Each structure stands twice: as structure tokens, then as C-alpha cells.
Amino acid sequence: MQKEVLKVNCHLSLLMAAVLLLSILLAGCASQQLHPSSLPVATVNIEKLSDDDIVRVKGMLEKLTPMLEARRSQQTLATLTFDELYAPLTTDEQQFLRQFQNLNGSELGVKIPFRGMATGKEELVVLKGQRVKDLEKGGTKEVPPQFLPKNVYLRYGDMMAAMQKDLGKRLYVESGYRSSAYQLYLFIFYLSNHLYSIRETARFVALPGYSEHGSPQHQAIDFINEESLGEETAKEFDAQPEFAWLIKNAAKFCFVMSYPKDGKEGITYEPWHWRQEQTLGPACKLSPP
Numbered sequence: 001m002q003k004e005v006l007k008v009n010c011h012l013s014l015l016m017a018a019v020l021l022l023s024i025l026l027a028g029c030a031s032q033q034l035h036p037s038s039l040p041v042a043t044v045n046i047e048k049l050s051d052d053d054i055v056r057v058k059g060m061l062e063k064l065t066p067m068l069e070a071r072r073s074q075q076t077l078a079t080l081t082f083d084e085l086y087a088p089l090t091t092d093e094q095q096f097l098r099q100f101q102n103l104n105g106s107e108l109g110v111k112i113p114f115r116g117m118a119t120g121k122e123e124l125v126v127l128k129g130q131r132v133k134d135l136e137k138g139g140t141k142e143v144p145p146q147f148l149p150k151n152v153y154l155r156y157g158d159m160m161a162a163m164q165k166d167l168g169k170r171l172y173v174e175s176g177y178r179s180s181a182y183q184l185y186l187f188i189f190y191l192s193n194h195l196y197s198i199r200e201t202a203r204f205v206a207l208p209g210y211s212e213h214g215s216p217q218h219q220a221i222d223f224i225n226e227e228s229l230g231e232e233t234a235k236e237f238d239a240q241p242e243f244a245w246l247i248k249n250a251a252k253f254c255f256v257m258s259y260p261k262d263g264k265e266g267i268t269y270e271p272w273h274w275r276q277e278q279t280l281g282p283a284c285k286l287s288p289p
Contacts, residue, residue, distance in 0.1 A: 043099060044096075044099050044100070044198065045198075046103075046107070046108060046197075046198040046199050047197055047198075047199060048195065048196055048197050049191070049196040049197075049198070053096075053196075054196050056093065056096055057188055057191060057192075057196070059093070060089060060093050060096075060097060060188065061188065061189060063088045063089060063093075064085070064088055064089075064185065066088075067084070067087075067088055068080075068185065071084075072144075075144065075145045077178075077182060078120075078146070078147050078176070078177055078178040078179060078182055079120040079121070079124070079147065079177075079179055079182075080120055080179050080181045080182040080185070081119060081120040081121065081179065081181050082101075082117075082120075082180070082181045082184075084120075084181065085097075085181040085182075085184065085185060097184070097188070100184060100187060100188060100198075100207075100208075101184050101208055103198065103202075103207050105202065105207050105210050108198065108199050108202040108207075109199065109202070109203075110202050110206075110207065110210060110267070111264055112206075112210055112212075112258075112267065113210075114209050114210055115209060115210060115211070115212065115214065115215035115217075115218060116209060116215065117180040117208065117209050117214070118177070118178075118179045118180045118183075118214030118215065118216070119179065119180075120179035120180075120181060120182070122149065122177070122216055123149070123150065124147040124148060124149060124150075124177055125147070125148050125149070125150050125153040126145050126146070126147055127145060127146045127147070127148065127153070127173055127176070128145045129142065130142065130143040130146070130172040130173065131143070132172060132224055132225070132226055132227070132228045133226060133227050133228045134228070135228050143172055143173070143174060143224070146173045146174075146175065146176040146177075147176050147177040147178075148173065148176045148177055148219065148221070149177065149216040149219055151276075152176075152216075152219040152221070152276050155253050155254055155255070155276065156173070156221060156253075158253055159249075159250065159252075159253035159255065162249065162252075162253070163242065163245055163249070166245060166249075167241055167242065167245055169225065169226065169241065169242055170226075170242075171223040171224065171225055171242050171246075172223065172224050172225070172226075173221050173222070173223070173224075174222045174223060174224035174230045174231060174272070175213060175221070175222035175231070176213065176219070176220075176221055176222075177213060177214065177216070177219065178211070178213045178214055179214055180208040180209055180211070180214045181208070182214075183206060183207070183208045183209075183211045183213065183214055184208040186205055187201060187202075187205050187206075187207060187208065190204070190205045203267065203268060204267075204268060206267075212258060212273075212275045217278065218275050218276060218277065218278075219275060219276045220258060220273055220274065220275040220276075221255075221273075221274055221275070222270075222272050222273050223237075223242075223246075223272045223273075223274065224272070225237070225240060225242050227240075230272045231270075231272050231273075234269060234270070234271055234272070237271050237272050238271035243271055246274065250274060251280050254276050254277060254278070254280050254281075254283070254284035255274045255275065255276060255277065256274065256275060256277045256280065257270075257271065257273065257274050258270065258273050258274065258275045259273055
């Protein structure tokens with residue numbers, strides 16, 4: 001009888017261990033949507049990647065380029081999903097890339113809040129046919145298609161109608177919604193511009209989950225004017241009448257500049273970057289009709 005009890009207890013212990021192991025594995029699968037503070041600390045050097053890690057980054061970018069170019073030609077790059085981003089990579093490369101996905105912004109001096117991961121599957125409005133001055137070839141060029149959540153699209157339209165009435169000018173959407181997977185790719189891509197320092201790159205490129213471009217509740221728009229003044233021309237952009245109009249009027253349409261001069265967010269000055277903000281008043285908490 002005692003042997004049978006011991007055998008039952010042994011089976012129960014093995015079953016409990018199996019259940020515990022399964023729960024750990026399931027938690028790992030769900031980690032994509034967790035706040036980085038709840039995830040394992042990355043082992044990459046945040047001050048400067050090692051030579052081996054720089055080689056890994058270059059190798060990943062080389063593998064990802066054909067898929068990214070195909071998505072760009074299909075005009076669906078902004079809605080890239082994590083599954084699509086990781087698919088061309090080996091298991092080791094996926095694990096390495098996931099370290100960047102799980103970086104904690106507060107440990108890098110970034111003071112903007114974690115916004116959550118944008119899946120690339122949200123309901124969006126596509127903006128096509130925007131034309132601005134072509135500074136290289138003359139004439140005009142078409143801005144690549146951009147995506148916005150419907151309520152943000154409607155508020156943007158109302159704001160531009162008011163600007164057009166006051167100034168005879170309007171601003172266009174140079175960059176709207178982009179998924180967290182695409183944001184992760186951008187972060188890796190721009191590492192080389194900052195000597196492969198994760199900390200320095202995070203001052204200029206948002207980490208996945210921290211970008212307002214991937215936060216429909218706080219959706220950001222990067223503006224560009226008809227003269228092609230925008231993200232690449234900060235000094236020129238904030239001297240334009242369109243910028244002065246935004247400073248005076250944008251809050252009426254539930255938009256606020258995210259990264260002003262001498263801001264406390266840990267992000268450099270971006271006069272072209274404005275977000276929808278639901279705390280600006282009761283009307284901003286509701287979707288426009």
C-alpha cells in the first residue's frame with residue numbers, strides 16, 4: 001500500500017512539474033506584448049555593440065532587405081507584423097533581435113512612456129496622392145502612402161481645412177502609423193548612424209513599443225509642407241507659418257507637439273512631430289463624428 005501511495009505522489013509531482021514548465025513556455029510566447037520591464041535584461045552592450053554583434057546586425061539587415069523592399073513596393077511596409085519580420089531569420093538571429101525588441105527605455109534614459117505594441121493589424125485609413133516639391137529633380141513628387149486610425153484622420157482633415165482657410169496652405173503626412181515590428185527594424189537599421197550605440201540611437205529613434213507612430217491612442221503624425229520642409233529640416237520647418245499656426249491652433253483639434261525644445265522626454269527636438277492627445281479636453285476623448 002505504501003509503495004502505491006509513493007508511486008501516486010511521484011506521478012503527481014511529475015504532472016505538476018510538467019504543468020509548471022508548460023506555463024513558463026506559454027509565458028515566453030506571450031512576451032511580445034509585455035512591458036519590457038517584465039522581460040529578461042538584454043545581454044547586448046547598450047553603450048556600443050561588440051564587433052561580433054555589429055556583424056550580426058549587418059547580416060540580419062542583409063537578409064531582411066529583400067522582404068522589406070518587397071513590402072515597400074507593395075506599399076504595406078508600415079503594417080509589417082513581428083511574424084513577418086522574424087520569418088527570414090535563423091533561430092539564433094531571432095533570439096538576438098528579440099533582445100532589441102525587449103529593451104527597457106527607462107534604462108536608456110528615455111522618459112517617454114511605454115505605449116504598447118502595435119500589431120500591424122489595426123483598422124486604418126490609407127492616404128494616397130499627397131504631392132510635395134521635389135528638391136532634387138524639380139517639379140513635385142508623391143509622398144508614399146501613409147496610414148492613420150480613422151479618428152485621427154478625421155481630426156487631421158478638420159485641422160488642415162482650418163489651416164487652409166487661415167493661411168492658404170496645408171501640411172501633409174510624411175509619416176503616420178507604423179507597426180512596432182517596422183519600428184524595431186528602423187531601430188536596428190539606424191544603429192550604424194550612431195556608431196552602433198543603443199543608448200545614442202534611442203535618443204533619435206524610438207524603441208518598439210515607445211513610438212507614438214505605433215500608438216493609435218496617442219497617434220503621431222510627422223508633417224511636411226508643400227516645399228518639402230519637414231523631418232530633415234528642423235530649423236527651416238519651425239520658421240514656417242504652418243508651424244506657427246500649429247503652435248497657436250493645434251490643441252483645438254486635439255494635437256500637441258511631442259518633443260519640444262529642452263523637453264524632458266529624452267528625445268531630441270522634433271517640431272514636425274505632433275500627436276493626438278486625449279487629455280486636452282473632453283471632446284478629445286471621443287471619436288469625431
